[in-house]
Amino acid sequence: MKSHVDITWRLGKYDGEARFTLPPGVTALIGPSGAGKTTLARLIAGLERPNGGTVTLNGKTLFAADRRINLKPEAREVALVPQDSTLFPHLTLYQNITFMGRISEADLMMFCERAGIRQLLDARPHTLSGGEARRAAIIRAVACNPALLILDEPLNGLDPLRRKEMMALIRELNRKASLPILMITHQTDEMLHTADSAILMQDMRATITGPLEEVFSRPETASLLHLDDAGQLLSAKVSERKSGMISCTLGPQRLWLPDDGETVGSLLRLRILAHDVAIALEHTKGLSIVNQIECRLVHAAPARGGFDLMLVPEGTDLQLSSRITAHSLNALSLKEGMTVYALIKAVAVKELISEASTG
Amino acid sequence: MISNFEIEALLLSFKVAIWATVVSLPLAIVIGHTMARRDFYGKSLVEVLVHAPLVVPPVVVGYLLLVLLAPNSVLGGWLASTGLSPAFKWQGAALASGLMALPLMIRAIRQAFEAEPKAYREVAATLGATARQRFWRISLPLAVPGILSGVALGFARAIGEFGATITFAANIPGLTQTLPLALYSAAQSPGGEAAAARLALLCLVPAFASLMISEWLTRRARRKRGLS
Numbered sequence: 064m065k066s067h068v069d070i071t072w073r074l075g076k077y078d079g080e081a082r083f084t085l086p087p088g089v090t091a092l093i094g095p096s097g098a099g100k101t102t103l104a105r106l107i108a109g110l111e112r113p114n115g116g117t118v119t120l121n122g123k124t125l126f127a128a129d130r131r132i133n134l135k136p137e138a139r140e141v142a143l144v145p146q147d148s149t150l151f152p153h154l155t156l157y158q159n160i161t162f163m164g165r166i167s168e169a170d171l172m173m174f175c176e177r178a179g180i181r182q183l184l185d186a187r188p189h190t191l192s193g194g195e196a197r198r199a200a201i202i203r204a205v206a207c208n209p210a211l212l213i214l215d216e217p218l219n220g221l222d223p224l225r226r227k228e229m230m231a232l233i234r235e236l237n238r239k240a241s242l243p244i245l246m247i248t249h250q251t252d253e254m255l256h257t258a259d260s261a262i263l264m265q266d267m268r269a270t271i272t273g274p275l276e277e278v279f280s281r282p283e284t285a286s287l288l289h290l291d292d293a294g295q296l297l298s299a300k301v302s303e304r305k306s307g308m309i310s311c312t313l314g315p316q317r318l319w320l321p322d323d324g325e326t327v328g329s330l331l332r333l334r335i336l337a338h339d340v341a342i343a344l345e346h347t348k349g350l351s352i353v354n355q356i357e358c359r360l361v362h363a364a365p366a367r368g369g370f371d372l373m374l375v376p377e378g379t380d381l382q383l384s385s386r387i388t389a390h391s392l393n394a395l396s397l398k399e400g401m402t403v404y405a406l407i408k409a410v411a412v413k414e415l416i417s418e419a420s421t422g
Numbered sequence: 423m424i425s426n427f428e429i430e431a432l433l434l435s436f437k438v439a440i441w442a443t444v445v446s447l448p449l450a451i452v453i454g455h456t457m458a459r460r461d462f463y464g465k466s467l468v469e470v471l472v473h474a475p476l477v478v479p480p481v482v483v484g485y486l487l488l489v490l491l492a493p494n495s496v497l498g499g500w501l502a503s504t505g506l507s508p509a510f511k512w513q514g515a516a517l518a519s520g521l522m523a524l525p526l527m528i529r530a531i532r533q534a535f536e537a538e539p540k541a542y543r544e545v546a547a548t549l550g551a552t553a554r555q556r557f558w559r560i561s562l563p564l565a566v567p568g569i570l571s572g573v574a575l576g577f578a579r580a581i582g583e584f585g586a587t588i589t590f591a592a593n594i595p596g597l598t599q600t601l602p603l604a605l606y607s608a609a610q611s612p613g614g615e616a617a618a619a620r621l622a623l624l625c626l627v628p629a630f631a632s633l634m635i636s637e638w639l640t641r642r643a644r645r646k647r648g649l650s
Binding site for chain 1 (some may be wrong): 539541542543545546547548549550551552554555559560562564566646647648
C-alpha cells in the first residue's frame with residue numbers, strides 16, 4: 064500500500080513542486096524557513112489545493128488532478144498538528160483529545176500516560192504550558208486514528224529536556240500505533256534524533272528524499288542544511304557489554320562506546336563526525352583509542368582545512384568519513400583503494416537513537 | 423403605586439421582547455454566520471437590507487410592515503384568511519420590535535464568528551470533523567459570548583421599541599400597548615406625569631438589567647477560556 068505525493072502548486076506568487084514516496088516510519092521534512100514546508104503539509108492535508116498531480120495515501124487517492132478527485136480534509140485521514148497546537152479553548156483537555164476520538168479508552172489513556180498529560184485531563188487549555196499543549200494536541204491527533212500524522216515543528220520552543228522527551232514520544236507513537244509520521248523541522252539535530260527518512264525542501268521544491276543515512280550523506284544535504292561538521296550516520300546493533308563499555312557490530316568488526324545502559328540487542332543510530340576520526344596505516348598498540356576499524360579508503364575530496372576521506376569498514380557497506388590535513392594526506396601517502404585503520408575515540412561516538420530491535 | 427394598567431404594560435413588554443428575541447436569534451445566527459464565512463453575489467445588497475432598520479426611521483419600518491401585512495394587502499389578506507394576521511396584535515408588536523432588534527443581533531453574532539481563528543476549523547477538519555460538526559462543536563460554542571451580547575442588545579432594543587410597533591401594531595391597551603407606548607400615552611394625557619415617570623423607570627430597568635446580565639455572562643464565558 065504505497066503512499067505517494069507528486070504535486071505542483073501555485074499559491075500567491077510562488078510555484079512549488081513535491082515528489083516523494085512516504086515510508087511508514089518517521090519522515091523529516093527539513094529545509095530552511097520559508098522553503099514551503101508548512102504549505103506542503105497543508106496541501107497533503109487538503110487545506111490547500113494543488114494545481115496538478117496526485118496524492119495517494121495507503122493506496123487511497125486523496126487528490127488526482129486528471130480525475131478531478133480532491134477529497135475534503137475530513138475525508139483524508141491526515142491529521143495535522145500545527146505549530147501553535149490549537150487546542151479548542153472551550154473544551155477541557157479530555158474533551159479535546161476525545162473530540163473525534165476513534166481509539167479505545169485504554170489505548171488513549173496509555174498514550175496520555177506516555178505523553179505525561181494523564182493528570183491534566185480536566186484542565187482547560189489556557190492553563191497548560193506550551194509543551195503540555197503541544198503533547199496534548201499530538202495525542203488528540205493520534206486519538207483520531209489517522210492514516211498519516213503531520214507534525215509542524217513539534218519541538219519548537221521546548222527546553223532541551225522536553226525536546227528529548229518529545230523526540231522519544233514521536234518515535235514511540237510511530238512504533239506503537241504503527242502510524243506514519245511526517246515531521247516538519249528546520250533543525251538537523253531534530254531530524255537526526257527522530258527520523259527514519261528525510262525529505263529535503265528548498266525554494267518550494269521537495270525532491271531529494273530517501274532513508275536518512277542516504278539523504279544525510281549526499282553532498283547537497285550538507286550545503287542545504289549548512290552542516291559545518293561533516294560526518295556519517297551508522298545504524299548498529301549492541302552485541303556485548305564489557306567493563307563499562309558496549310560494543311556494536313560493524314559487520315565482522317566491533318565499535319566500542321561508553322555504556323549508557325543500552326540493552327544488548329537494541330539498535331543504535333550513531334553519528335561519527337569526520338574530525339573525530341584519525342587515520343593509521345596499521346593496527347597500532349599503545350593508544351588510548353579503543354576503536355581501530357579496518358577500512359578501505361574509497362575517496363578523498365578537498366574540504367575545509369584539508370581533505371575528507373570516505374572510508375568503508377571492511378566487511379560492511381557502511382560509510383565513515385575522516386577529515387585530515389593535506390600534510391597528513393601526503394605524509395601517509397594515502398591513495399584511493401588503500402586499506403587503513405580509522406581511529407575513533409569511544410567517547411566521540413554520538414548516540415542519537417536507541418531502541419529495541421524490531422527483528 | 424404601580425397600577426394594574428402599568429403592570430399589564432410591563433408584562434406585555436416582556437412577552438413581546440422575549441418572543442422578538444427568541445424568534446430573531448436563530449435567524450441572526452444563520453445570517454451572522456453566513457455573512458462572516460461566505461462571499462456570494464449580492465452580499466453587499468443583503469448587508470444593506472439587513473442593516474437598514476438601524477438607519478431607516480422606525481416609523482418607516484412599521485409603515486412598510488403595515489403596507490405588506492395589513493389585512494387589506496395581498497399577503498396580509500391571505501394571512502387574515504388563515505387567522506394569522508399579526509397587525510394590531512401582540513404578535514405584530516413582536517414582529518416589529520424583532521425586526522428592529524435583528525440588525526444589532528446580527529452585528530454582534532457576526533463579529534463573534536469572524537473573531538474565531540480559522541486554525542480551529544482547519545484542525546478540526548483534519549481530525550475528521552465535517553462542516554456540520556465543526557459548526558456545532560467549535561464555531562457555535564466559541565461564539566457564545568458574542569451571541570449572548572447580541573441577545574442582550576436585541577432584547578434591550580426590542581423592549582424599548584416604539585416607532586415601528588405603534589405604526590404597525592397600534593397602541594391598544596392590554597393588547598399591543600408595551601411600556602414605551604404606555605409612557606407615550608401617559609405623557610400625552612393631562613395629569614399623567616406621575617404615571618409617565620413610573621413607566622419611564624420601568625423602561626430603564628429591563629434595558630439596563632439585560633445589558634448587565636449579558637456583560638456578566640460574556641465575562642464568565644471569556645474567563646473559562648482564559649481570554650481575560
